[in-house]
Amino acid sequence: MSEAAEFIDFTLQREATEERAPAGRDPGVGLRYYGASVGAVRGTVRDAGRKFRPLSHDQVTALSSELWTRPVFELRLAAVVLLQSNQRLLRHSDLTRIEGFLRDARTAALVDPLAVDVVGPLIHGLTDQSRARAESILDRWAGEPDPWLRRAAVLAPLRAVRGASIDADRVVRRTRAAAANDDSDLVREAVAVLRTELAKIDPGRAPSL
Known part of the structure; x- marks a missing residue:
């Protein structure tokens, strides 16, 4: 070591x-x-x-x-x-390493802070092509079979939602993709958290999740 x-x-x-x-x-x-x-x-x-x-x-x-x-x-x-x-x-290229952590974590005690306090702020701080590439990675996570990655995709924008500084349309689309035909409590719980926060800034969008 x-x-x-x-x-x-x-x-x-x-x-x-x-x-x-x-x-x-x-x-x-x-x-x-x-x-x-x-x-x-x-x-x-x-x-x-x-x-x-x-x-x-x-x-x-x-x-x-x-x-x-x-x-x-x-x-x-x-x-x-x-x-x-x-x-x-951190850089957008670090999401590859973080994705490995998320796949391996298997507990909300590690996945949630990675998503909310690392992935979300990392992406929010990017600009131009780096931001676009990072957002596309989150979109991919939302369609992954691994429920922990889908949970991370839903929770990642949480701090930006609380700060009312998000692309709400993209967040809603990604969250719908993560939750589509899903019977995982891990994802449903994350969607409920995001819905509550989104309702505070955009009540009309929250019920659509």
């Missing part, structure tokens, strides 16, 4: 408690749990950023992949927090 990854791993193991670890386990996800709190994960990533700064784009993405490779929930959450904290460095 790199020095930065070792620092994060060691610190999170030190922050863990036996009482918290069993409560966080999800048998269907197939991950180990150290038992560190979300606050500890965020604090550790913040400390790592200070200790090893400045981190370049390539260092951030490489470290996120290194953390994700270990099948430990807290390390994967640290990868998500790392991307959140360095969102300004």
